[in-house]
Amino acid sequence: MEANPADWTLPPFEFIERDGMFYGRGVADDKDESAIHLTILLRMKAEGIVPDRDIIVALTADEEGGPQNGVEYLLANRRELVDAAYVLNEGGGGIVENNRKVSNTVQSAEKYVVNFTVEATNSGGHSSVPRPDNAIYSLARALDRLSQLNQPVRLNETTRAYFARQADILGGETGAAMRRLIANERDAQAAAIVSRDYSNNSRLSSTCVATLLEGGHAMNALPQRAKATVNCRILPEETRAEVQARIVSAINDTGVKVSVEREDSNSPASPLTPDLLRAIEAVTQEVFPGTPVVPTMSTGATDGAYFRAAGIPVYGVSGLFYSAPNAHGMNEKVESEAFYQGLEFMYRLVRRLTTGPGM
DSSP: OOOOGGGOSSOTTSOEEETTEEESTTTTTTHHHHHHHHHHHHHHHHTTOOOSSOOOOOOOOHHHHOGGGSHHHHHHHOHHHHOOSOEEESSOEEEEETTEEEEEEEEEEEOEEEEEEEEEEOOOEETTSOOSOOHHHHHHHHHHHHHTOOOOOOOOHHHHHHHHHHHHHHOHHHHHHHHHHHHOTTOHHHHHHHTTSHHHHHHHSOEEEEEEEEEOSOTTEEOSEEEEEEEEEEOTTSOHHHHHHHHHHHHOOTTEEEEEEEEOOOOOOOOOOHHHHHHHHHHHHHHSTTOOEEEEEESSOOTHHHHHHTTOOEEEOOOOOOSSOOTTSTTOEEEHHHHHHHHHHHHHHHHHHHHOSOO
């Protein structure tokens, strides 16, 4: 993402270290992980370590920079450069609450994005002669109905493992509700308790939310057109058509059209490979003793989707326990100590995955 220097009090494109913090656009998303992966290669070479497999580092920008500069291009045109048994990527990392390391998450699935246009049209007329079939009112009613749409809970291997481990961490009413949901996805009472946390709610089902509005063409004319963009984050196990049908059913107005504005590729969840998880858990205990490893599904997007769609498993893991990262924000910053801990974690993990545990 770009940064407007006028919006910062520090120069966004200058790397600054001050008072135990790193500042600069991208230090949290995600030049930090780029630097870590390159440093691992340099360190292994300097130490004379010969891995038992190829280690490929690809620094890409599909998610925010467009397909001409990233994974989608490489897979289509230079697949031999990035064909791998699996990929370690962004998307996971350490969770910190009240200065305590709560969990080290491993992203093994992510939702995909579909933007729908919800549109009402009308023949219009002069505003001095109102009529009941106003396009703006029709759209407003449609969006109000859409706001009440509760999509069905649907868990996959990743989210089942996530809620199982979160239940042990949280305990109490929420933990018990998570266990009930794992046993029965249709337990509406359990879902309501888990959904009190917005981030957990977004992992239970596909979600849709209105993000843009446009309507009318003049202050003294009845609107001929009113439309909204509805941004949906869809579970890997569901299709765009399923979600679109739910939207149409919730709006329940044949005069309001629902069409696809943009549709990203779906990507299947990566399997929770036991050997890989054991390696991550072992290194986590070495570097962050007592911290559990929790599989997770991203509700946002990463370049991992392109690899998964191409049949290459992806695992988002970093060991970066930032207490208050503000990626894309003013004076983007991360704690330098947490960065170096993440570097050590990833170095040990790559060593373990490519040369065995002996170090």
